[in-house]
Structure formats: C-alpha cells, structure tokens
Amino acid sequence: MIDRIAASKIEQLAATFKSVAVTGPRQSGKTTLAKSLFPEKAYLSLENPDVRRFALEDPRGFLSRYQSGAIFDEVQRAPELFSYLQEILDDSPEPGRFILTGSNNFLLQQNISQTLAGRVAILNLLPFSTEELYSEVSNVPDENQLIFKGLYPPIYEPGIPPEDWFPNYLRTYIDRDVRQIKNITDLIVFERFIRLLAGRNGQELNLTSLAVDTGVDTKTIQSWIGILESSFIIYLLRPHYKNFNKTLIKRPKVYFYDTGLVCSLLGISNVEQLPLHPLRGALFESLVVTELVKQRTNAGKPVNLYYWRDKTGHEVDIIIDNGLSLVPVEIKAGKTVNNEFFGNIAYWNKLSGATKGYIAYAGNQIEERSNGITVLNWFELLKRGV
Template identity: 65%
Template sequence: MIPRAATEKLLQLASLFRAVAVIGPRQSGKTTLVRSLFKDKPYVSLEDPDTRQYALEDPRGFLGNYPDGAILDEVQRTPDLFSYLQGILDERNRMGEFILTGSNNFLLQQNITQSLAGRVAYLQLLPFSLQELYNRDAPELMKQDTVLLQGGYPPLHDHGIPPMDWFPNYLRTYIERDVRQIKNVTDLIVFERFVRLLAGRSGQELNITPLAVEVGVDIKTIQSWIGILESSFIIFLLRPHFKNFNKTIVKRPKIYFYDTGLVCSLLGITQEKQLETHPLRGNIFETCVVSDLIKKRTNNGREINLYYWRDKTGREVDLVIDNVDHLTPVEIKSGKTVHTDFFKNLLYWMELSDTKNGFVLYGGDQNQSRSSGIQVSSWRDLTLENFMS
C-alpha cells in the first residue's frame, strides 16, 4: 500500500470530532485508507443491497449493532441514517466514533448539513498526488508522458492495471451508477458524449453556450451536468481572481479534470507517443499541475486558494495563489526549454498588482532564479512536500 499524505490530518480530525467524513471520487483509496487507520472499527459497506435495506428500514436497529462506532462506507446511499446518527453522536459524545466515506459530495454534504453540522469534519481524498507516487523513489525518474497517461487512481499503481483497460470501465461504472444516483439522466449516451467533449476543454475557459450547441441540449441541462461532475469529483472549476487591479477581467471559470489519465482516456489517447505531439498536450500538463496543487491542499485539510487571472485583451496568468497576506502568480508551461515568452504575462501582472515574486513551473529539469523576482522551477518539484504549499 502506498502511504497517503492525508493520513496525519485524518487522524487529527478523528481526535477532535465525533465523526469524520472522507469524501472523494470512486476508487480514490478512501476505503483502503480508513480501514488501515481504524482497524478496530467494524467495516460496513452500504453499497451492499441487503445491508443498505437494513439501514433504511430499521436505522435504530442497524446503528445499535455498533456501540463503539464503525466505518460506514458510501454512506450517502442511506440519507435517512444521518438523523439517527446525530442522536447517537450527541448521546455518547466520543471523538472519532464513526468514520464515514462517500463518493458524492452533493448528497453527503446536503445530509450532513441538515443533521450533523458541527459534529463531523470533512477530509477530501483525491487520487494519488505526485508526491505520494514519486517522492518515495527518485523523482528524476519520472517520465512526463507516463505521468500524464496514467494519472493517479490507486488501482493503476497498486495493481498495475493498464490505463487503456481501467479507465473505460471506470467511466462506464461511474455513468451507470453514480450519475443515475445523483440525477436521473435519461440519455446516458448523450451524457457520455458531453463528458468526452468536456475533456477536450480541460484547462480552458468554460463557455457553456457553444458546448450546449455541440452536445445538442439546452444551457440549463449543461449547467446541471456540470454540477453532477463537480459533486462526484470528476471536474473542478477554477474561479477567476476577484481583484481586477483596475482592469476588466474575464469572469467565467476554467474547467479542469482531477485526473489526467481520465482526460487522456476520454480523448482517445492510449499511448505515450500520442501525447508527444497531441495538440492538447499543454492543457493536459496544466491539468496535471493544477490538480496536484489542489491535492496538496486537500491532503492537509485546507481550503483551496487557487484562482486564475485573465483580462479582456487575452493576457492571462494560469494560477494566482491567494495566501491572504500575499499573492503568488504561476505560469505553467509543458515545454522542456525555458523561453522568454514564459515571462511576458507574469511580468505584466506583477507590475499591475505590485507583486514582487512569481513562478514559472515548466516541463524541464533545471531551476533558475531570475533578477525579476521570478523563480523558474521544474515540474519535478511538485514531489516536494512543501512546494507552493
């Protein structure tokens, strides 16, 4: 088992709250992690039809079987259980009694907000970060195209399943089970086509109108489907930074997938040599970097502080890290050779915002410190625990 960076935070939360909810996409390693850390607790899968029926028909009797708490897996499948769980947590008042897992953020948060607010802590567990995968080995051995093609879902690394075999089955299971659970999407074929079209937009501004035309549905349907993908941890929306520095800025979010392996599969990329010259290679690399920085935050239980900036003239900074007391701009480039073009938008934004320091994170190996205050860093630095944290 590959050690998870979220381990320390999960144990800390379990010592401070009566229950902890570990949420994330299917197959991100939630069950493996909680079962390894809380071996003394009974494990209950609410995906099992008989167990789920018992929990729904007799919630008091079901919970009465676990006087010392339990791990309740995929707990969003039994929403009525939360109200009964509230009474038990209040009565016993013991820390870390129940560990909940779920792969549907919307359903889980909705029920927790209604019943367990203040009693439960959240921890988001995403697929493996680069630090988790490669920090244990020599990061210099990382091959960029291999990283992008495989992504970070645990089964591909724990069991060595080829991406071309695993991702199509993952997508099929996700659409047939989770999508129907969140909302009754009647035409799953159209929905799958929508997801594939969206993969080609990862790392780009989200413009719903042309997407609706291309898919052949109305704008409200696209907005609803975007919500489904967000709540099930397939995509996330990177918001524009709210400070405009007296410039008219773009207000639409950018869309990213949490995993580049899934993006490659959706785009029909099955071999590394296809990535070398693929027109969307830069977007896939950017997706890898942004999602990895998000994982660094979520593994430590911290709020996402990442934004992007673009004005109406097309000048853009890929990332703006907002640390409250200072802003850090980041340009992301997949190229392995540093070019002067890498710095143009950064220097413009730094002057506009009166910021002294910035980063260029690129696909090469050499680090540089420029007199302009810009640090050029190799993408391999993402494996460092405190890099841009």
C-alpha cells in the same frame, strides 16, 4: 500499500471531532485508507443491498449493533441514517466514533449540512499525488507517463493497464453515481457531453458552446457540470476576484482531476501519442493544477488557487492567494526556457505590486531572475510547497 499524506490529518480530525467524513471520487482509496487507519472498527458498505435495506428499514436496530462505532462506506446511499446518527453523536462525547465515506459529495454534504453540521469533520481524498508515489525517488518523474496513466490507485495497485481500467470506470460512474444524483434518461448524450468537455480541459467553461455541441440547453449543461464537480470528476478553477483591471474574464476554467481519464476520453491509447498531441499543453497544465489542489486537500486546507485573465489576452495560469500575499505561477509544457515565459507574470506583477512569481515547466534548469521570478521544474515546485 502506498502511504497517503491525508492519513495524519484524518487521525487528527478523528481525535477531536465526533465523526469524520472522507469524500472523494470513486476508487480514490477512501475505503482502503479508512480500514487501515481504524482496523478496530466494524466495516459496512451501504452499496451492499442487504446492508442498505437493514439500515433503511430499521435504522435504530442497525445502529444499535455498532455501539462502539463503525466505518460506514458510501453512506450517502442511506440518507435516513443521518438523523439517527445525530442523536447518537449528541449523546456521546467520544471522538472519532463513526467514520463515513462517500463518492458523491453533493448528497453527502447535503445530508451533513442538514443534520450533522458541527459534529462531523470533512476531508476530500483525491487519487494519488505525485508526492505520494515518488516521495522516495530523487529524479523527476516522467510527465508523459503520468499524464497518460493518471493517478487513480488501481492503475498502480494492483496495476491495471489504463486503457482497460478507464473505460470501465467511466461506465461504472455513469451507470451508478450519475443516476444517484439525477435520473438522466439519455446516458449516451451525457457520455458525449463528458467527451466534449474533455476536449475543453484547461479552457474557460463556455456553457453555450457546450450546449450547442451536445444538443441540449444551457440549463442542462449547467446541471451536468454540477454533477461532474460534486462527484470529483472535474475541478472548476475560479478567476481571481481582486479587480486589478476592470476588463477581467469572469468564467471559471475547467480541469479534470485526472489526466488519465482525459486521455481515455480523447482516445489517446498509448503514451507515444502524447508528445505531438495538440492538447498536450493543456494536459500538462491540468496535471500541475490538480497536484496543487491535492497538496491542499491532503492537508485539510482550503484550496486557495485561482487564475487571472484580462480581455486583452494577458493571463496567469495560477494565482495562489495566501491572504496577505498573492503568488503568480505560470505553467509551461516545454523543456527549454525562453523569454516568452516571463511576459504575463511581469505584466501581472506590475499591475498587482507583487514582487515574485514562479514558472513551472517540464525542463530541469533552475533560474532565479532579478525580477523575482523563479524558473523551476514542475515537480520541484510541488516539493517546495508554494
């Protein structure tokens, strides 16, 4: 079993909060991690029809069986339990009594905010990070292999080929998770929407363009974007809010959490197709952005990442907002450093007054420039924990 960085944070939360909720996409390893961290607790999956029926029809009787606590998997499938859990948690000072997991963040967060606010700590568990997979490896992992395979656990344990796993994952996600949130009648149109969105990975989110290409209205597209975001399929990178320039772009950029899923949606069937693929740059950027997101979620920290772009075409891929300082990061898929890498960060630093920045690229050369900009490999950037 591959060690998960989030394990220590979950144990810390379970020692102080009465309950812990671990959310994340389907098949990200939530159940495996919860079982390994709390082996003494009974495990119940609310996906099981018999278990769910008992929980829904007799919640008091169901919970009375687990006085010492339990792991309730896919707990959003039985929302009626939350009110009864509140009563139990309020009557007991014991920390870490119940561990809740769910792959539907919208439904889980909705129920927690209504009944268990202040009693439950929430941590998002995403698929493997490169740090988890390559912590013992001294050389830089091959980015093309990572982009094609993605980082979902079943691709590595037990090792299902991505070309077999992702189509089945997509079908399961649409048939089960999407129906839970909203009863979409035409799943074929919804699947077409996801494939169209995959072609826009790393771009600004244009609802009107998506609506025209999908054949539905913009309100429907907005609703579907919310579904994908709440079920951890996509991540919306918001523009930085500080107004260094009055002509800023205000739409978010859309990234899929997993590049392997994007490759599958785009019809990329083997890794040899990637080097010359027109979307390789966007896929590489998506890999780095989501790895930066994982660093923060695994530590239980807020995601302090943004992007910046003005209407004249100047853009910085990532702005890390550390409160008292802003750190710009440019992501480049090339392996050779050239002067074009530096223009946008230099322009942004002049506007903002920042004195440093990073260029994360696919090459291995490290350069410390006199203007405060550091050029380094993308994996080295992650290891530095900027």
